Structures are given as structure tokens and as C-alpha cells.
Amino acid sequence: MMLLFPKIDRKKTKKKVHEVLNAYHSLVRIAGEKQGLKITTTYILEMSQVAYVPLKSAEKIIDRKKLAEIELTKIMNAMNQLDPYDRQLLYDKYMDYQFTTNIAIYMNYHMSESKFYRELDKAMIHFAESYESGVLLIEK
Numbered sequence: 156m157m158l159l160f161p162k163i164d165r166k167k168t169k170k171k172v173h174e175v176l177n178a179y180h181s182l183v184r185i186a187g188e189k190q191g192l193k194i195t196t197t198y199i200l201e202m203s204q205v206a207y208v209p210l211k212s213a214e215k216i217i218d219r220k221k222l223a224e225i226e227l228t229k230i231m232n233a234m235n236q237l238d239p240y241d242r243q244l245l246y247d248k249y250m251d252y253q254f255t256t257n258i259a260i261y262m263n264y265h266m267s268e269s270k271f272y273r274e275l276d277k278a279m280i281h282f283a284e285s286y287e288s289g290v291l292l293i294e295k
Contacts, residue, residue: 163292164293169276169279169283171293172286172291175291180252182226182230186223187220188227229286232285233282234246237282240274240278245275248260248275
């Protein structure tokens with residue numbers, strides 16, 4: 156019988172989340188989004204309304220663009236399921252175009268380095284739970 160809440164390998168799960176979110180800027184470029192996901196003052200993410208214009212030169216490029224758009228939608232949906240604090244923290248770490256350092260982020264939040272990493276770890280696990288109904292969760 157499968158448990159609803161099995162033991163999670165936090166280290167491996169966070170690694171998967173890092174891989175997904177670290178690809179964000181590449182996905183934005185491949186999808187042809189001008190500035191990535193739009194973000195509101197409450198850190199709700201929305202796709203910008205860029206017209207999808209297929210290139211006739213190669214289906215491979217179209218497929219890559221479409222796959223990038225699908226992945227961005229999955230990321231957006233998962234992010235929007237998080238509470239605003241987790242969403243803002245992950246946005247600042249992985250999606251902000253200023254490529255801020257961890258030090259700058261935790262100083263901006265007025266928190267210690269250790270608290271920042273605890274909060275980031277928690278937000279990453281919550282993201283893993285939200286992303287496609289927990290597909291990023293790695294069980295022990």
C-alpha cells in the first residue's frame with residue numbers, strides 16, 4: 156500500500172527542484188518570452204501574452220519552443236500554489252533577472268544566513284509538492 160505521505164529524501168528532492176528552477180531563464184529564452192513570467196505585487200505568476208508565431212524553418216525549433224512553454228506553465232502553476240512568502244523567496248533566488256546572490260537575498264530579507272537556508276529548503280520542498288502533484292518528490 157502506498158503511503159500518502161512517505162518519507163522524503165530532502166536532499167535529492169531539493170536537487171531536483173534546483174534543476175527545474177535553475178533552468179528557468181533558459182526556458183524563458185527558448186519559449187521566446189520577453190521578460191519571463193509576469194509577477195504581481197503579491198508574487199502571483201502569469202504568462203505574458205506573447206503571440207506564438209511558428210517558425211517554418213524547422214519543426215525541431217517549434218517543438219523546443221512548445222516544450223519550454225509547457226515547462227514554464229508547470230513552474231508557474233506550482234509557484235502559484237505556494238504561500239506568498241515561499242513564492243517570493245523562490246522567485247528572488249531563481250527567477251529574478253538581477254541574478255542576486257544568496258547573501259544579498261538574505262540581507263534584503265533581514266535574516267541570518269542559516270535562517271535563509273532553512274526557509275529556502277522549506278520553500279523548495281513545498282515547490283516539489285506543488286509541481287505536478289509531487290512528481291519532484293524523491294522517496295527514501
